[in-house]
Amino acid sequence: MTKQPLDGLFESLMAAPQIFKERDTLRHTYIPDELPHREEEIERLGNILFPVLSGSTPSNLFLYGKTGTGKTAVTKYVLNFLLDKIKEISNKSDYALATSFMNCQMVNTNYRVVAYLCDAVGEKVPFTGLPTDEVYSRFKSTLDSEKKLMIIVLDEVDILVKKSGDETLYNLTRINTDLDNSKVCLIGISNDLKFKEYLDPRVLSSLSEEEIVFPPYTAIELIDILKQRAELGFQPNILEEGVINLCAALAAQEHGDARKSLDLLRVAGEIAARKKAEEVTEEHVRIAAISIERDTVAEALRTLPLHPKLILYSVYLLEKHRGSENSITGDVFNVYSELCSVINIDPLTQRRIGDFINELDMLGLINAKNISLGRYGRTKRIKLSIPKKQIQDNLEGDERIGRLSGHVPESF
DNA sequence: TGTCCACTGGAAGGGAGGGCTT
DNA sequence: AAGCCCTCCCTTCCAGTGGACA
Numbered sequence A: 001m002t003k004q005p006l007d008g009l010f011e012s013l014m015a016a017p018q019i020f021k022e023r024d025t026l027r028h029t030y031i032p033d034e035l036p037h038r039e040e041e042i043e044r045l046g047n048i049l050f051p052v053l054s055g056s057t058p059s060n061l062f063l064y065g066k067t068g069t070g071k072t073a074v075t076k077y078v079l080n081f082l083l084d085k086i087k088e089i090s091n092k093s094d095y096a097l098a099t100s101f102m103n104c105q106m107v108n109t110n111y112r113v114v115a116y117l118c119d120a121v122g123e124k125v126p127f128t129g130l131p132t133d134e135v136y137s138r139f140k141s142t143l144d145s146e147k148k149l150m151i152i153v154l155d156e157v158d159i160l161v162k163k164s165g166d167e168t169l170y171n172l173t174r175i176n177t178d179l180d181n182s183k184v185c186l187i188g189i190s191n192d193l194k195f196k197e198y199l200d201p202r203v204l205s206s207l208s209e210e211e212i213v214f215p216p217y218t219a220i221e222l223i224d225i226l227k228q229r230a231e232l233g234f235q236p237n238i239l240e241e242g243v244i245n246l247c248a249a250l251a252a253q254e255h256g257d258a259r260k261s262l263d264l265l266r267v268a269g270e271i272a273a274r275k276k277a278e279e280v281t282e283e284h285v286r287i288a289a290i291s292i293e294r295d296t297v298a299e300a301l302r303t304l305p306l307h308p309k310l311i312l313y314s315v316y317l318l319e320k321h322r323g324s325e326n327s328i329t330g331d332v333f334n335v336y337s338e339l340c341s342v343i344n345i346d347p348l349t350q351r352r353i354g355d356f357i358n359e360l361d362m363l364g365l366i367n368a369k370n371i372s373l374g375r376y377g378r379t380k381r382i383k384l385s386i387p388k389k390q391i392q393d394n395l396e397g398d399e400r401i402g403r404l405s406g407h408v409p410e411s412f
Numbered sequence B: 001t002g003t004c005c006a007c008t009g010g011a012a013g014g015g016a017g018g019g020c021t022t
Numbered sequence C: 001a002a003g004c005c006c007t008c009c010c011t012t013c014c015a016g017t018g019g020a021c022a
Helices: A005-015 A039-054 A071-088 A110-120 A132-144 A157-164 A167-178 A193-198 A201-207 A219-233 A243-253 A258-274 A282-302 A306-322 A329-342 A350-362 A388-395
Strands: A061-065 A096-103 A148-155 A183-190 A210-214 A366-372 A378-384
Touching: A039 A061, A039 A071, A039 A148, A039 A210, A061 A071, A071 A096, A071 A148, A071 A183, A096 A110, A110 A132, A110 A148, A110 A157, A110 A167, A132 A167, A148 A157, A157 A167, A157 A183, A157 A193, A167 A183, A167 A201, A219 A243, A219 A258, A243 A258, A243 A282, A258 A282, A282 A388, A306 A329, A306 A350, A306 A378, A306 A388, A329 A350, A329 A378, A350 A366, A350 A378
Parallel strands: A061 A183, A061 A210, A096 A148, A148 A183
Antiparallel strands: A366 A378
């Protein structure tokens, strides 16, 4: 058999110095045996959920805190602990503990939440077709068919409520009154502190019987977290002095985000491994910071549907041909409509384009600010938030947008 | 000070595509 | 097969608005 080019690649990678011991422990999704600087939160959550061990229903609770402050990790940590404990005493207790953890970024409609819960209790339902009420009552009756205590965790619950309202949440907070054998405990997790304002007061009072606020990590705390993970994930003495401090400092600039600091450390390690370096250096961390940023943007651009891509490309063309002058919604819509006719598709309405402009703003790809031009109306001032080169490189790769490359809109 | 522009953004609803029940 | 119900994506309608201008 002839030698494949990949054989050589793998051989040289194997021969290179080993950087990682256990790479996955450096992912933020990995739950270590200890969570440094979250002892207090673990203890509080443990205290609140402790009644499950004696078969009582704990209070519903709400966890608040910014991204990367350990809400999800602490919750999973405590739930895992409880599940282990329950296993130990299972012969002594006459009920089962079930948990369902869902991220409302994915499970973001009322129907999907209930369907997900059905799945968790072993009730198979189609992803569409049934009335939500029907799916909900199937969930209830399956859950109630045996003695069970179910802890339902709704991570990023604010997304669900903003998108689909709080009807499901309302039903779930009242479900215990309809159950004879089983009980449900709800845990809501949110990084939007203003989220409470959207909630019906009845849901709010029932859901936040207990609340835990997760403060951001300080740079010093991040260093401890990174040291712990580095010990698990990297070969000994592979990190140059200062690497961990730099990762912590960069992440601390953004509200003490442990997730980000771990990503930085892991990607820095991957870069060092690729370069076959003897150790991971501060330079690798800096490259990692740029590469993470670039990859996030490239990924966002690549996965955009066609119409938002065209809108973004219109903003790009406006900036390219009219210099740094800011565009307004009307300009963008005109160029967008023209591009649609060039590639022979029907343009969407200006109303819909307005929504897409807001979405692109939220993704951080453009900056759209409401302004008033006096008697010339109220509109949005729109600027690109990322370099033009990045738009060009990533969008013109799309065959349909590529056809527009070099096109100068007639409106100029 | 009132007018008026060019929108914004909420609300309601249409319809396509999918699937269930009877 | 008919009648429902779901989500998703979109349109239509329209009241509301900030501030330059007459």
